[in-house]
Every structure is written in structure tokens, then in C-alpha cells.
Amino acid sequence: MITLSEEPVRKLSAVDLGRAPSEEDVDREASREGLISLIADDDPILVTTEDLLDTYGGVIFTGAPGTGKSWYAGEIAIKLANGREDLVRFVQFHPSYQYEDFVQGYVPTDAGKFELVPKHLMKMCEIARANENENVVMVIDELSRADPGRVFGEALTYLEKSKRELEFDLAAGGRFSIPGNLIILATMNPLDRGVDEVDTAFDRRFAKIALDPDPGVLESFLQSAGMEADLIARVVRFFNHVNAQTRNNPFAAVGHTYFLGVSDADGLRRLWDHQLRFLFEKAYRIDSAGYDETEKRWQQIFS
Numbered sequence: 001m002i003t004l005s006e007e008p009v010r011k012l013s014a015v016d017l018g019r020a021p022s023e024e025d026v027d028r029e030a031s032r033e034g035l036i037s038l039i040a041d042d043d044p045i046l047v048t049t050e051d052l053l054d055t056y057g058g059v060i061f062t063g064a065p066g067t068g069k070s071w072y073a074g075e076i077a078i079k080l081a082n083g084r085e086d087l088v089r090f091v092q093f094h095p096s097y098q099y100e101d102f103v104q105g106y107v108p109t110d111a112g113k114f115e116l117v118p119k120h121l122m123k124m125c126e127i128a129r130a131n132e133n134e135n136v137v138m139v140i141d142e143l144s145r146a147d148p149g150r151v152f153g154e155a156l157t158y159l160e161k162s163k164r165e166l167e168f169d170l171a172a173g174g175r176f177s178i179p180g181n182l183i184i185l186a187t188m189n190p191l192d193r194g195v196d197e198v199d200t201a202f203d204r205r206f207a208k209i210a211l212d213p214d215p216g217v218l219e220s221f222l223q224s225a226g227m228e229a230d231l232i233a234r235v236v237r238f239f240n241h242v243n244a245q246t247r248n249n250p251f252a253a254v255g256h257t258y259f260l261g262v263s264d265a266d267g268l269r270r271l272w273d274h275q276l277r278f279l280f281e282k283a284y285r286i287d288s289a290g291y292d293e294t295e296k297r298w299q300q301i302f303s
Helices: 013-016 044-052 069-080 120-130 149-160 195-202 214-227 229-248 265-283 288-302
Strands: 056-062 089-090 105-109 114-119 136-141 184-186 207-210
Touching: 013 149, 044 069, 044 195, 044 207, 056 069, 069 089, 069 136, 069 184, 069 229, 114 120, 114 288, 120 184, 149 195, 229 265, 229 288
Parallel strands: 056 184, 056 207, 089 136, 136 184
Antiparallel strands: 105 114
């Protein structure tokens, strides 16, 4: 049996994952309760996720930046784990992420030698085995930023629902299995360069839920921030126009969370000057007319 090491891991709260990264590095093994999800039991994304998990080994939330993928993944993880912080772990993939960071790898010891230790996946499997009547949830943010086939290695096959609990050989020796109560939730930008590798590796084993720019959610954000109704209507009109263009230019998509907390015209101008302008310059870098039209539509908000 492979035991858990005390190696610290970077763990983010669900709120942090949906907003800005936390700097706290912890590895909590003690059982704790107290995390409260901000979504209702009848939330349609939660209900769909629970339904899909009866068939699939995990769920990927896919969509343009700013559509709430990370927020939903974190909140649903809390819900599925009944608020137990020790049963939820957040991991972020990146281009240099490897099998040795995720499954198991050798780390140096104080004696100047190297020791084979379990990493995130194996640790969460052990926690799942110790809590067999509970859901244990791993949230992988930015799944498409790494090569998932390389990161998961031989474990990828056994994420499949029908292959849970089956033992398999690890690359460094020994045998292991993935418990049925370990749930994988992941987020993915469909425009990332690594999406093709994700599709090949995960399509049969993972379900996907598309989160699209939502004018209804945008309107509720602006109303909650106290924006006046006339200005809200013009912002929503711009939002609908630019997202309609994504049929021809998917890079021009704007998610509703870009507007979170914006309450007035000054806030909108700051949003353009420091975020949206650069998004559209990149999206239309070979289509100056498209950028000019988008900028013109934006300025009409203030007319």
C-alpha cells in the first residue's frame, strides 16, 4: 500500500478559483466541514453534472474565457463533497505539467537520495478509499494547457466508469486502482492549442458541458452592481452583437464575468481600456475593419 506523503500542495478555495489565485500552500489531511456552495440544489448545471456522473468518469466544463467555468467547477465540487474541505482538491495544469507532478514521482530527501512519492491523483485515491461512502472531488483547472495523455499516463484508461476499482501497473512499479467515488471535474477553453489532445484522450471517458456567454447573467450582474437600466440595455446590446460574431471569429467571444462588479460608465471605460480592448485587438489582429466596428459599437454604449 502506498502511503500519503507530507509534501505540501497548492490548494485553492472555490471562491479563489473563480476569481484570483490564493497564495496559501497547504495539505490538510484532517477531516473538516464548513465549505458552503453558492449554488442551489436545483441549479441546472449542477443537476446536469450529477446526471452525467452516473455514466461518465468525470465532467469537463468548456467555454470561452469569462463564462464561469472555474467558478462552477469549484462550487459543484463543494456541493458534491457536502462541504467537506478535506474531500476536495484543486489542481491547475500548465504546459510543463507532467506525470511526475500528478500521479507519482521521485523527490529529493534530506539524506541526498530520491524517494518515490504519490502525487495529487494517488493521494486523492487514497482519501477516496478512506471515505468510501462520500464523494471525493478533484478539480483540474485549465485541462487543455497540458498534454493529458502524458500527465495521466496509464491511469487515464482507468478513469473510465466501467474500469474503476480495476488494478493496473504503475510506470514505476506496483499496482494501483482508482476508486469509484473519486470524481474529476475539469475546465477547458475550446480554443486552447491542447484541445485536440484532450478530445482524443477524454472523449469516451468524460462528458462535457458547454458554458456560453449569457446575456441574462450579464444583466443580473449589472443590476446587482447598481447600474442604471438604460445603460444596462446598451451594454447587453453590445454583448449580444460581439458574441454573435463568434460564428466567424470564435476568438471574439466575451464572457459575462468580465463585467462582474462594473456599476457605471466609468467602470465600463476602465474595463475597455484595461481588458476588452486587448481581447479584441488579438481577436481581430488580421481584420482591422472588424476591430473598428467592434470599437464603434462599444462607443455607442455611451451615446
